[in-house]
Amino acid sequence: MVNLSNFLSKHATSSKSRNLVGACLAHILHDGYTDQIYALLPAWQGKFGLSYMGLAIVRALYYGSMGALQVPADRITSRFKPRSVLALSTFFAAAGFVAMALPSGFAGLCVGLVLAGIGSSVQHPRASELVNRS
Numbered sequence: 518m519v520n521l522s523n524f525l526s527k528h529a530t531s532s533k534s535r536n537l538v539g540a541c542l543a544h545i546l547h548d549g550y551t552d553q554i555y556a557l558l559p560a561w562q563g564k565f566g567l568s569y570m571g572l573a574i575v576r577a578l579y580y581g582s583m584g585a586l587q588v589p590a591d592r593i594t595s596r597f598k599p600r601s602v603l604a605l606s607t608f609f610a611a612a613g614f615v616a617m618a619l620p621s622g623f624a625g626l627c628v629g630l631v632l633a634g635i636g637s638s639v640q641h642p643r644a645s646e647l648v649n650r651s
Contacts, residue, residue: 533651536600540644540651543603547640550633554579557617565623578627582634590635591642598631599643599650606643610636 558572567575594602613633617626 536651539600541646543644547637564586573605576629579634582631582638586638592636603643606636606639
């Protein structure tokens with residue numbers, strides 16, 4: 518098993534390597550966030566009494582906000598350092614999942630999904646830029 522800190526200290530000394538490691542880590546986290554939604558659907562269905570259509574609409578809050586905002590997020594964040602923006606967007610997406618976990622009912626779930634989708638909308642364009650620079 519590879520020790521991550523040893524790997525990073527040996528291989529992430531250049532800016533290109535840091536860019537690639539940052540893009541990969543962000544991608545892993547955001548894919549984990551996205552996959553977590555599928556695991557939570559049965560819990561939301563039971564708690565809020567949602568039909569399959571209701572679950573699809575709830576799921577669409579995340580995927581719709583993430584997909585619809587990728588181009589605008591790319592344009593807005595292109596002026597800033599991609600690694601910084603990527604870190605901030607990952608925090609923003611995580612904050613959305615924390616908001617979903619708070620006992621704030623169905624409205625809190627929906628707000629959390631949109632917030633997480635907004636944070637995740639930045640990941641693909643900024644991570645792609647980091648990979649392209651490397």
